[in-house]
Amino acid sequence: MRLEGRRILVVGASSGLGRAAGLAAAKEGAQVGFAARRMERVAAAADEAGHGAFPLRCDVRDPESCRRVVAEAINRMEGLDAVVFAPGISTFGPIEEIEAEAWRAVLETNLIGASLVLNAAIGALEASRGKAVLISSIVIDDSPPRPQQAAYVVSKRALEALIEAWQAEHHAVGFTSIASGDALTEFAQDQDFERLGPIVRRWQELGYAYGRMMTDEAVAEQVVNALCARETLRRIAITPHYATSSDAE
Numbered sequence: 001m002r003l004e005g006r007r008i009l010v011v012g013a014s015s016g017l018g019r020a021a022g023l024a025a026a027k028e029g030a031q032v033g034f035a036a037r038r039m040e041r042v043a044a045a046a047d048e049a050g051h052g053a054f055p056l057r058c059d060v061r062d063p064e065s066c067r068r069v070v071a072e073a074i075n076r077m078e079g080l081d082a083v084v085f086a087p088g089i090s091t092f093g094p095i096e097e098i099e100a101e102a103w104r105a106v107l108e109t110n111l112i113g114a115s116l117v118l119n120a121a122i123g124a125l126e127a128s129r130g131k132a133v134l135i136s137s138i139v140i141d142d143s144p145p146r147p148q149q150a151a152y153v154v155s156k157r158a159l160e161a162l163i164e165a166w167q168a169e170h171h172a173v174g175f176t177s178i179a180s181g182d183a184l185t186e187f188a189q190d191q192d193f194e195r196l197g198p199i200v201r202r203w204q205e206l207g208y209a210y211g212r213m214m215t216d217e218a219v220a221e222q223v224v225n226a227l228c229a230r231e232t233l234r235r236i237a238i239t240p241h242y243a244t245s246s247d248a249e
Contacts, residue, residue, distance in 0.1 A: 001028055001029035002028045002029070002224070002228045003025055003028040003029045003030035003224070003227060003228060004028070004029035004030075005029065005030075005031075006025070006029070006030040006031070006081045006082060006227070007030070007031050007073075007077035007078075007079055007080050007081045007082075007128075008022075008025050008030045008031070008032050008033070008080075008081060008082045008083070008084065008227070009032075009033045009035060009056075009069070009070065009073040009080060009082070009083050009084070009121070010022040010025070010032055010033065010034055010035065010083075010084040010086065011035045011036070011058055011060060011069070011083065011084065011085050011086065011087065011113075011117055012035075012036055012060070012085065012086035012087035012088070012135075013032075013034035013035055013036050013042055013045055013084075013086065014034075014036035014037070014038040014041035014042050014045070015036075015038075015041060015185065015186045016086070016183070016185030016186055016216050017086045017088075017135055017180060017183065017185060017216050017219050017220065017223075018036070018084065018086030018087070018135070019034070019041075019045050019216070020215075020216035020217050020219065020220035021084050021086060021133075021135075021219070021220045021223040021224070022034050022045060022049060022053070022084070023045065023048060023049050023220070024217065024220040024221065024223065024224045025084075025223070025224055025227060026049035026050060026051045026053050027049075028224055028228070029051065030051065030081075030082075030227075031051055031052040031053065031077055032046070032049055032051070032053045032054075033053070033054055033055075033056050033069075033072075033073040033076065033077065034046045034049070034053060034054070034055050034056065035055075035056040035057070035058040035069050035073070036057075036058060036087075037057065037058065037059050039055060039057050042055035042056065042057075043055040054076060056069050056072055056073060057069070060087050060108070060109055060112075060113025060114075060116065060117065061105075061108040061109060061112075061113060063116050066113065066116035066117050066119070066120055067116075067119075067120045069117075069120075070083075070117060070120035070121045070124075071120065074121075074124050079124060079127070079128055080121060080124035080125060080128060080130060081125075081128045081130040081131070082125070082130050082131040082132065082133065082227050083117060083118070083121050083125065083130075083131075083132045083133070084132075084133045084134075084135075084223060084227075085113075085114045085117055085118075085132070085133070085134045085135065086135045087109050087110065087113060088109070088110050088135065088137070088152075089105065089106055089109045089110065089152075090106065090149055090151065090152035091106060091149070091150070091151045091152065092148055092149060092195065092196055092199055093148050093195070093199075094148055095148075095150040098150060098151055102151060103151055106151040106152060106154075106155050107151070107154075107155050107158075109155075110152070110155035110156065110159060111155045111158050111159050111162060114134055114159060114162060115162060115166075118132060118166060122166075122170060122173065125170075125172075125173045126170060126172045126173055129172050129173070130173055130174075131173065131174045131175075131176065131226065131227055131232075132163075132166070132173055132174070132175050132176070133176045133178060133223055133226045133227060134159060134163055134175070134176070134177055134178070135178050135180055135219075135223075136156050136159050136160055136163075136177045136178060136179045136180070137152070137156045137179055137180055137181075138179045138180065138181045138237060138238075138239055139152065139153050139156055139208075140153070140156050140157045140160055140179060141179070141237070142206075142208050146203055146206075146208055147199070147202055147203075147206075148199045148202075149199070159177070160177055163175050163176075163177045167232075167234075174229075174231070174232030174233075175232070175234070176226040176232065176233045176234065176235065176236065177234070177235045177236070178219065178222055178223060178226065178235075178236045178237075178238065179235065179236065179237040179238070180214075180219045180238055181210065181213075181214055181237075181238055181239035181240050182209065182210070182213045182214065182240065183213055183214045183215065183216050183218070183219055184213045184214065184215055184216065185216050210239060210240040210241070210242050210243060211240075211242055211243025212240050212241070212242075212243040213240060214238070214239075214240045218238065219238055222236045222238050
């Protein structure tokens with residue numbers, strides 16, 4: 001129970017990495033606020049988590065929603081020891097086909113929303129000398145960038161700079177970036193898989209894919225490690241083991 005008594009808000013907790021992180025933190029004894037747009041999903045996650053977990057509605061593209069969810073979490077838990085920011089969306093296709101609306105959606109969700117949540121939470125986090133853990137991606141290390149995922153790559157590279165900027169101005173809080181490799185989540189389930197297939201094969205040809213994917217629980221383990229760490233872990237990169245012949249059987 002390494003997080004016994006900690007008060008943690010997880011934003012983007014309705015599925016995938018955020019949900020897994022919230023469940024893992026609760027398993028270690030934390031009280032967790034699960035926040036996302038899909039209230040029925042976060043309510044189910046909170047029920048599963050136990051330990052006083054509770055659901056909250058939050059749309060990270062809405063500044064007032066970000067302010068409200070942080071205030072509700074602080075009021076409910078009488079303070080705040082950590083924020084985990086996990087939302088992430090992507091476009092897939094040639095960069096010249098990305099329209100303004102798609103750019104705005106990706107940047108508002110993956111980047112600006114993170115800063116809006118931190119705007120609201122920073123006072124409470126400084127009071128508790130707490131932590132902020134933000135989910136980034138190993139795509140930031142791919143050079144040249146992964147083709148046909150430009151908006152996502154740009155947002156995650158900018159997120160890394162944003163985390164550094166927050167840390168530079170707020171030394172009382174420990175900021176951690178977790179650069180996650182490809183994991184089995186709902187991330188691309190709404191995409192056209194006939195279009196997505198050739199894109200993924202191109203990533204494999206470039207050596208950007210590992211032949212297998214991680215579970216979201218594997219990433220959640222590292223979120224908990226960052227939250228438990230005595231000192232600040234500035235960046236954690238986690239990638240799958242490369243696939244073996246047995247994985248294909």
